[in-house]
Amino acid sequence: MAKNGPITKSAAVRDRGVTMNDVANHAGVSRTTVSFVLNNRSTANISEETRKRIIESVQELGYRPNAGARALASQRSDWYGLVTEIVTAPFAVNVIKGAQDQAWLDRRFLLIAPSDQADAVGPNQGMEDAAIEKLLEQRVEGLLYAATFHRGVHVPKSAHEVPTVLINCFDADGKLPSIVPDERAGGRVAVERLLVAGHRRIGVINLDPQIPAAVGRLEGARDALAGAGLELDPELVVSGYATADGGYEAACEILDRYPKDERPTALFCLNDRMAMGAYDAIKERGLTIPGDIAVIGFDNQELIAAYLRPKLTTVALPFEKMGALGVRTLAALTAGQPITADQQLVDCPLLERSSV
Amino acid sequence: MAKNGPITKSAAVRDRGVTMNDVANHAGVSRTTVSFVLNNRSTANISEETRKRIIESVQELGYRPNAGARALASQRSDWYGLVTEIVTAPFAVNVIKGAQDQAWLDRRFLLIAPSDQADAVGPNQGMEDAAIEKLLEQRVEGLLYAATFHRGVHVPKSAHEVPTVLINCFDADGKLPSIVPDERAGGRVAVERLLVAGHRRIGVINLDPQIPAAVGRLEGARDALAGAGLELDPELVVSGYATADGGYEAACEILDRYPKDERPTALFCLNDRMAMGAYDAIKERGLTIPGDIAVIGFDNQELIAAYLRPKLTTVALPFEKMGALGVRTLAALTAGQPITADQQLVDCPLLERSSV
DNA sequence: AAAAGTTGTTGACACGCTTTAGTAACGCGC
DNA sequence: GCGCGTTACTAAAGCGTGTCAACAACTTTT
Incomplete structure (x- = not known):
């Protein structure tokens, strides 16, 4: 045979993988x-x-195409990079899942790189840059940048070399498109x-108000209150640390402040961890959920919400959806399509369980 | 100049990235x-x-090497693949983190592929194979295969084409090296x-005994009991579903079965979710933790253990360590080194909090 | 019967890099 | 002035694939 190229060793002789030539x-x-x-x-016919x-x-x-060679020759990689500190934050890992699944559907490959720094300015600052650099060396066609909690971020400038979409955060410099809840x-x-x-009387356990x-x-x-002709009573809004302890203390304050008939009959906890603490405060006072006090949370941290007793009704952060939408965007x-908006909002669905 | 190759267009003319030729x-x-x-x-001097x-x-x-081209030419990729259903199981995501960090240290790149199927035999069976196939197309030099819970698994046979290490599971066919807690x-x-x-009287809330x-x-x-000259009383071992509800029921059974002075003074819950349920059972009976009943868990599901009140003392599953060890193995x-053992055991450290 | 398609296939270059086998220039000892 | 070793570099052959221009063998049109 030996038709193609001067030398055409067989796969067996080369002791490498089977190539297209062998086929x-x-x-x-x-x-x-x-x-x-x-x-x-x-x-081609x-x-x-x-x-x-x-x-x-x-x-x-048993031929298996060589993805690297293909990318090299075609100048297309079908790879996206996902940069995230999420790797350390278990509960937001659903962004990865959503992005993975969507990428899989689109026959694309997601390269995940860690950027272990929530707000690092110090020694770790370099890691994020290095992660992006690494991804660009792989010739990813686009970047996803995901944060563990909704906030403004400064994206390293090398990320601007390819299309980049922010997930669960937004560009503090206002250039890049983003997807937030x-x-x-x-x-x-x-x-x-x-x-x-x-x-009608609803207490709010608030996060850092900023x-x-x-x-x-x-x-x-x-x-919502305005829709019912009501106003939010500032006295009923208590801020605390975003932890179970913080929620416990805030709940205690609200519950103990009023006589029984003026006490709020429901608590809106701005995250599930605080709701977890509020549960303790309520139970400690011999009150029942939702009988005496209804509780509603936010975030849907499954390990908490689904295992509290009674199970916590909460509003879910749509991590998985945001991940998927990120890939689609x-x-x-x-593909060169202009996207419709700089900032896409994703719905936070209510998950009915048993605490309301 | 035009020294190298017949045509040597500059980067600007080509409108592609800067190449080594340009440099x-x-x-x-x-x-x-x-x-x-x-x-x-x-x-080379x-x-x-x-x-x-x-x-x-x-x-x-601003030259940036092209990783794909480099891999193609050198026949080495510096890439490992990580196959895992973990993407859906937030609490075990630390395997990814451990592996990522170690890979980063070793200047290797981790490609993560999803295999969304715990025990699928049906429609999803193909996905895992496809994931591995995809990774092999990227010419990964080795594979990590991680499970969400410790068990025997059957690894698709294409995984045997490159060095493969199992994490948090073991090869039911007994061929591949594994790393388990x-x-x-x-x-x-x-x-x-x-x-x-x-x-001295310790109740055990057991998982599925199999x-x-x-x-x-x-x-x-x-x-441990034998070390203190004691035996495990089979009556004090109660199995239940591995959930908070399961733990609640098992704890109720143990607590209600005995008069106060014969009641166990401590509960060893074989996972944290069950410990969460046990907390409720204990508190419901007006008992305190750890005053009346000490509780110790297992798994260290941080979102539970660190936020329960009091915080749960528990034994941690060393996911991060296993991930790192996987990469090192x-x-x-x-590198062609023979590994020392077929199965490496990783320590589960005790995390002291406030429930004992 | 010549011109103009159509169908099925191939040769050759390109992609960006590694790596082997060189080579030119120089200094050194004899 | 010759051989020899050293130093500092380079030419060229790949790696496995995509892609385009071209081509041979037919079929159809003029």
């Missing part, structure tokens, strides 16, 4: 033809017979749920 | 020399002057902790 030789055609068949090039013979050879030899709608939905259940999550969710709570960008 | 031209040397410098080839000039050119032009030592450590605290985790942890509990294998 071509085995099927008695040129390598080009094999390439056309494997890539379904409709412009390959006879059904030849195609079949090639497919058979592929399977017989619709905190406000989520807050509205939560409080509406409490209103529907008949609650962060986007707190601002949005509280705004949503106001929206990136696909649109790399 | 070579800019520095006035051959591409080979650039390659030698960038790879620190000590066999490059003058300090030339080296410096090349480094400068690299920075000036030392459940037995963990169980021992937990019960020893209770013994040290003076407890699974490796239950077998090992219980065995360890027996070891793989590195040894791919």
